[in-house]
Amino acid sequence: MARIGLRDITKVFPGGAVALDGVDLDIADGELMVLIGPSGCGKSTLLRIIAGLETPTSGEVHLDGMDAGHLSPKERQVAMVFQNFALYPHMRAGENIAFPLRISGMDPAAQGERIAESAGALGVRELLNRWPHQLSGGQRQRVAMGRALVRQPRLFLLDEPLSNLDSGLRAELRAEISGMVRSLGVTTVYVTHDQTEALTLADRIAVLSQGVLQDVGTAGRVYDKPATMFVAAFLGTPRITLLEAFVYVYLNSHIALRIGEQQLYLPWSDPRARELAHYHGEAIVVGVRAEAVAPIAEPRRGQSLRGSIRHLEHHGHESLAFIDIGATEIDVDPDGVRPRAAAAAARRHARASESLFNRFLDKITRTERGPEVAQAENGHAGRHHLRPAELTVRLPPRVRAASGENITIGVRLDMLHFFERRGGRIDVGWR
Numbered sequence: 001m002a003r004i005g006l007r008d009i010t011k012v013f014p015g016g017a018v019a020l021d022g023v024d025l026d027i028a029d030g031e032l033m034v035l036i037g038p039s040g041c042g043k044s045t046l047l048r049i050i051a052g053l054e055t056p057t058s059g060e061v062h063l064d065g066m067d068a069g070h071l072s073p074k075e076r077q078v079a080m081v082f083q084n085f086a087l088y089p090h091m092r093a094g095e096n097i098a099f100p101l102r103i104s105g106m107d108p109a110a111q112g113e114r115i116a117e118s119a120g121a122l123g124v125r126e127l128l129n130r131w132p133h134q135l136s137g138g139q140r141q142r143v144a145m146g147r148a149l150v151r152q153p154r155l156f157l158l159d160e161p162l163s164n165l166d167s168g169l170r171a172e173l174r175a176e177i178s179g180m181v182r183s184l185g186v187t188t189v190y191v192t193h194d195q196t197e198a199l200t201l202a203d204r205i206a207v208l209s210q211g212v213l214q215d216v217g218t219a220g221r222v223y224d225k226p227a228t229m230f231v232a233a234f235l236g237t238p239r240i241t242l243l244e245a246f247v248y249v250y251l252n253s254h255i256a257l258r259i260g261e262q263q264l265y266l267p268w269s270d271p272r273a274r275e276l277a278h279y280h281g282e283a284i285v286v287g288v289r290a291e292a293v294a295p296i297a298e299p300r301r302g303q304s305l306r307g308s309i310r311h312l313e314h315h316g317h318e319s320l321a322f323i324d325i326g327a328t329e330i331d332v333d334p335d336g337v338r339p340r341a342a343a344a345a346a347r348r349h350a351r352a353s354e355s356l357f358n359r360f361l362d363k364i365t366r367t368e369r370g371p372e373v374a375q376a377e378n379g380h381a382g383r384h385h386l387r388p389a390e391l392t393v394r395l396p397p398r399v400r401a402a403s404g405e406n407i408t409i410g411v412r413l414d415m416l417h418f419f420e421r422r423g424g425r426i427d428v429g430w431r
């Protein structure tokens with residue numbers, strides 16, 4: 001078992017593709033870390049660098065605190081499983097599992113014991129005499145995992161191991177992998193682009209976008225408090241709605257978030273209001289997940305939005321209504337943002353505000369010319385695209401609704417996410 005330390009890992013391939021850009025990540029002994037991100041974000045490259053199959057352009061890989069740069073995959077005691085069930089076709093399942101032990105010269109009696117143990121843990125004991133072509137996809141992948149684990153590696157690395165399987169089998173094997181690696185206590189890095197896999201399997205999740213590590217944390221933390229807009233948009237079904245909102249301070253009562261022609265109010269008693277006040281007159285991004293909104297009968301001042309149903313999606317147990325609230329949605333570019341740079345920018349922003357009052361005076365003069373001017377001055381943070389917003393609301397199965405109908409939506413203000421236009425989270429106090 002081993003601790004992994006990745007220090008400022010950058011990988012630029014010949015030809016100039018930047019696969020990884022300054023990745024720092026610590027993985028604890030026995031931890032199951034899931035690397036997730038869209039296609040091409042650098043997940044496999046990072047896994048191969050941990051394995052020693054690829055050399056970083058700069059940066060260091062540490063194993064148990066020691067620089068492992070000079071160690072081969074064998075010396076790192078790594079076992080890998082890929083998505084394509086790479087079993088040796090001319091060997092029976094049992095021989096496939098035994099192969100790594102055989103070439104290591106292990107005593108045949110001890111081999112038998114280890115194989116039985118591994119095959120038992122993976123539920124393939126009955127299949128050891130079959131040829132690979134006589135196994136189903138799921139069985140082949142179980143045997144491949146048995147072959148990887150039989151050597152009792154220090155590191156277990158899996159690259160999308162379930163992506164060739166159907167969804168039922170994926171769920172089944174997911175649970176088995178989780179149970180198995182935890183009972184073995186082997187440090188595991190698991191690459192996937194499937195968020196269900198990530199959220200259900202991981203001790204912690206590391207989210208990558210375009211080679212940049214966006215966020216690392218437990219599934220709950222990364223989902224509830226995503227470090228960047230990219231992470232908020234990448235995790236969660238249905239997808240979060242990212243609304244452009246202008247912040248206005250009403251010193252006597254509340255902060256108003258102007259979303260299109262409508263407003264949500266955060267009273268001063270809400271500790272987040274003080275932080276948001278720094279953005280007076282500016283555009284920020286308000287993230288609204290479906291669980292933060294629900295249809296209500298009567299509007300509530302500052303706590304609800306009106307809209308009309310643009311279209312409906314029926315899912316059996318619920319329907320999703322996509323609501324036009326006359327607002328603008330921000331599309332995140334997959335480049336995302338460097339979270340640390342974004343956090344630093346937010347802190348600079350806060351420091352620059354010296355006294356809140358002076359800042360308000362300055363901003364109020366500016367915003368008296370109207371939000372459009374303030375918006376133009378603040379700019380549309382370059383890389384984000386704007387389009388008409390659709391707020392996603394879950395409707396219980398028996399609620400009757402039709403496209404074009406008007407609807408009032410209650411908003412759970414405590415469940416809103418706030419981001420700077422650059423994409424970094426506005427730190428309004430971490431729970």
Ligand SMILES: Nc1ncnc2c1ncn2[C@@H]1O[C@H](COP(=O)(O)OP(=O)(O)OP(=O)(O)O)[C@@H](O)[C@H]1O
Pocket residue numbers: 013014015017018019037038039040041042043044045046193
């Ligand atoms: N050998 C290589 N030569 C040049 N570019 C490469 C090489 N391997 C990967 N890349 C590039 O590096 C980037 C990261 O690739 P990588 O395979 O790590 O992504 P990934 O997140 O695992 O993607 P996927 O989910 O599609 O497997 C991509 O832009 C890819 O095109």
